[in-house]
Amino acid sequence: MNLNKPNFSRRDFFKAGSIIVGGITVATALTPFDGLLFATEPPKGKGKWYGIGIDINKCIGCGNCAKACKLENNVPKDPFYFRSWVEQYTIKNDGSVLVESPNGGIDGFKQSVPDEEIFKSFFVPKMCNHCAKSPCVQVCPVGATFETPEGIVLVDENYCIGCRYCVQACPYGCRFINPEKGTAEKCTLCIHRLDKGQQPACFEMCPTEARIFGDLNDPGSKINYFLKNHTCMVIKPNLNTGSKLFYNALSPEVR
Amino acid sequence: MTQHIQHLYEVLSKVDGYVYPNEIELNWSILIVLYPYITGLVAGAFILASLERIFKLHVLRPTYGIALLTALSFMLVATMPLVSHLGKPLRAYEIMVTPHLSSAMAIFGFVYLWYLMVVLLLEIWFDYRRDMIIWAGETTGLKRFLYRALSLWSTDISPKAVALDNKLGYIVTIIGVPSAFLLHGYVGFIFGSIKANPWWSTVLMPVIFLFSAIVSGISLVMLVYIVITRIRKLKIDMPCLDTIASYLFYILLIDFVLEGLDQIHRIYIAEESFDVLHNLVFGRLFFTLFIMQGLIGTVIPLLTLGTLQFYKPKIQIRKAIYTIISPLILIGIFFMRWNVVIGGQLFSKSFYGYTSFKIGLIGTEGYLMAAFWLIVPFIILSFLLWLFPPWKKKEDDHEIQVG
Numbered sequence: 001m002n003l004n005k006p007n008f009s010r011r012d013f014f015k016a017g018s019i020i021v022g023g024i025t026v027a028t029a030l031t032p033f034d035g036l037l038f039a040t041e042p043p044k045g046k047g048k049w050y051g052i053g054i055d056i057n058k059c060i061g062c063g064n065c066a067k068a069c070k071l072e073n074n075v076p077k078d079p080f081y082f083r084s085w086v087e088q089y090t091i092k093n094d095g096s097v098l099v100e101s102p103n104g105g106i107d108g109f110k111q112s113v114p115d116e117e118i119f120k121s122f123f124v125p126k127m128c129n130h131c132a133k134s135p136c137v138q139v140c141p142v143g144a145t146f147e148t149p150e151g152i153v154l155v156d157e158n159y160c161i162g163c164r165y166c167v168q169a170c171p172y173g174c175r176f177i178n179p180e181k182g183t184a185e186k187c188t189l190c191i192h193r194l195d196k197g198q199q200p201a202c203f204e205m206c207p208t209e210a211r212i213f214g215d216l217n218d219p220g221s222k223i224n225y226f227l228k229n230h231t232c233m234v235i236k237p238n239l240n241t242g243s244k245l246f247y248n249a250l251s252p253e254v255r
Numbered sequence: 256m257t258q259h260i261q262h263l264y265e266v267l268s269k270v271d272g273y274v275y276p277n278e279i280e281l282n283w284s285i286l287i288v289l290y291p292y293i294t295g296l297v298a299g300a301f302i303l304a305s306l307e308r309i310f311k312l313h314v315l316r317p318t319y320g321i322a323l324l325t326a327l328s329f330m331l332v333a334t335m336p337l338v339s340h341l342g343k344p345l346r347a348y349e350i351m352v353t354p355h356l357s358s359a360m361a362i363f364g365f366v367y368l369w370y371l372m373v374v375l376l377l378e379i380w381f382d383y384r385r386d387m388i389i390w391a392g393e394t395t396g397l398k399r400f401l402y403r404a405l406s407l408w409s410t411d412i413s414p415k416a417v418a419l420d421n422k423l424g425y426i427v428t429i430i431g432v433p434s435a436f437l438l439h440g441y442v443g444f445i446f447g448s449i450k451a452n453p454w455w456s457t458v459l460m461p462v463i464f465l466f467s468a469i470v471s472g473i474s475l476v477m478l479v480y481i482v483i484t485r486i487r488k489l490k491i492d493m494p495c496l497d498t499i500a501s502y503l504f505y506i507l508l509i510d511f512v513l514e515g516l517d518q519i520h521r522i523y524i525a526e527e528s529f530d531v532l533h534n535l536v537f538g539r540l541f542f543t544l545f546i547m548q549g550l551i552g553t554v555i556p557l558l559t560l561g562t563l564q565f566y567k568p569k570i571q572i573r574k575a576i577y578t579i580i581s582p583l584i585l586i587g588i589f590f591m592r593w594n595v596v597i598g599g600q601l602f603s604k605s606f607y608g609y610t611s612f613k614i615g616l617i618g619t620e621g622y623l624m625a626a627f628w629l630i631v632p633f634i635i636l637s638f639l640l641w642l643f644p645p646w647k648k649k650e651d652d653h654e655i656q657v658g
Contacts, residue, residue, distance in 0.1 A: 079266070079276070080266055080276045080277065080279040080280060081276070081277065082276045082277060085276055087273075097607070098273075099272075099273035099605065099607050099608075100273065101273070101276060104276050126275075135449075135450060135451060137357075138357050138358065139357075139358045139359060139360065139448075139449070140355055140358055141350045141354065141355055141358040141360040141361040141363075142346075142349040142350055142353055142354070142355055142361070143353060143355035143358075159346075159349065160342070160343065160346075161341050161342065161343050161346040161347060161349055161350065162341045162342015162343045162346075163337075163340075163341055163342075163350075163360065164282040164283060164342070165358070165360050165445075167277070167282050168282060168283070168449055168451070168452065168599075168600075169449055169451055170451060171450070171451035171604055172275070172604070173274075173275025173276070173277045173278050173603070173604055173605070174277070175277065176277040176280075177282065177342055181342075182341075182342030182343050183342055183343060184342075238527075239450055239451065255604075255605045255606055255607070
């Protein structure tokens with residue numbers, strides 16, 4: 001019996017060990033399931049829930065929004081880092097599409113196609129869609145990217161590890177890695193201005209009021225008025241990102 | 256401002272058509288190509304070792320130890336390209352401490368640790384415990400201390416203890432096979448789950464990654480075995496190599512069919528992204544996809560290994576074929592990773608244009624750095640082979656548990 005005793009204790013050890021390891025495995029298997037659910041069914045804010053509207057018919061391509069954003073948020077000056085930029089779409093008579101955005105539209109636009117070849121042309125301001133089912137929030141491995149209760153997608157730069165997975169996951173090209181900080185950067189909807197009761201810089205500077213933002217939970221808000229009175233569309237609706245950037249008069253060529 | 260504008264012209268020379276401004280610079284470079292490549296080698300080498308252990312394919316015995324040690328050498332390096340690529344490498348631990356569980360990347364640390372600690376190290380430990388104790392008795396000095404310490408100062412080499420080692424090692428191997436599948440299938444999922452990128456977003460990605468991983472791991476072990484035997488001036492075990500080659504052929508065939516299926520599916524359904532991907536494949540990816548991955552890495556090896564299935568030339572010729580084909584496959588799989596990682600970033604998500612990838616010789620993202628991370632595992636492997644020479648093991652190991 002005495003000889004067998006160590007064997008029993010070893011068996012006990014393995015039994016206890018496998019229960020612990022198994023328990024951890026099961027728990028780990030269950031928790032991400034929760035996480036995945038969260039990524040597709042985010043909690044809706046009970047208070048403010050911001051949405052953005054852009055009226056393409058009103059945009060004149062002055063680029064003030066892109067410039068204001070760079071200045072307000074200290075975005076790197078290089079011509080390939082933008083939180084907010086403007087694209088010029090030119091659809092030619094032969095159906096081909098030309099898209100241009102020299103320096104994000106900050107210096108304005110010049111039409112490079114002769115008038116007689118143009119079928120139509122318009123400007124599309126781009127910025128973070130502040131998606132309700134954000135792919136970037138879903139993929140951040142440390143949770144440095146998150147959604148505020150007001151529906152604004154933010155990055156905690158003190159937490160971001162700079163893996164660039166979110167940059168890959170954003171279908172709209174709205175993120176970049178700040179070359180000095182080494183962390184992800186994107187539109188914050190100028191949350192520092194919102195907190196003071198001001199408008200985001202790009203909205204403030206738009207001379208034609210092509211940009212509207214407001215509380216989607218408030219039936220009387222500007223954004224709800226805009227959505228009610230226009231036929232609005234989001235970019236890449238097939239990706240089901242829950243985009244909260246709604247465009248009026250969005251052409252199917254816009255991607 | 257003028258310097259920024261000048262910079263713009265410089266950058267725009269890389270671009271063809273329209274890309275979103277933030278897309279001009281590539282985010283994942285050659286280090287992220289290495290990451291799935293190296294983890295794939297680990298998973299593949301381990302699966303080859305498991306074939307011997309689980310399915311009792313004793314003909315593969317000469318490569319068992321080599322395969323395990325190869326897997327370990329590459330596993331130890333697997334995370335290094337990843338960490339050195341981070342914008343904030345010192346925060347890398349956050350991914351383990353506060354993982355965001357909805358992220359496909361967050362679990363990698365755990366899958367990696369599970370595989371390294373629970374599977375690879377345990378299996379190798381159980382496999383070598385008795386030998387380490389015996390070798391500790393035969394050696395002196397530092398080596399003796401290393402064996403003592405690595406065997407955790409255990410001394411019991413009674414048949415009963417060794418039988419238990421074998422039994423536990425066997426259980427670990429059984430856990431190990433799905434773990435190896437998990438490790439690499441999961442790496443494929445990291446890419447396959449990015450719905451924003453039509454080149455990556457395919458449900459087949461994990462399976463394709465897995466099979467290409469097995470192919471690359473088997474090729475690597477085959478090559479390492481040939482080289483080691485040549486260095487040791489021993490006779491190559493041809494039945495072993497022939498068996499490995501036939502497995503290699505069948506798995507490469509499955510891999511080829513899966514990748515072909517993926518492409519056929521893309522061509523047939525021809526979604527919105529079809530035109531941009533079509534131009535990508537026949538333009539910027541032509542050389543790496545059709546020549547390096549397709550012709551050199553797949554078609555030539557498939558035809559050669561396929562021929563060997565029903566026509567067996569002389570041993571010398573077969574040996575030469577294996578020595579040439581295994582590096583070809585390794586190159587092919589490297590370019591498969593390249594085509595996925597780099598290819599997926601060469602076109603704009605606006606589908607209106609392309610950017611290009613330029614890589615320098617030096618710098619943290621340069622060729623030399625990449626070569627460094629590919630050479631380090633071989634240095635580790637040489638050390639491990641010196642410390643744990645599989646050919647000096649007592650040969651009756653796995654028979655005990657079978658009997």
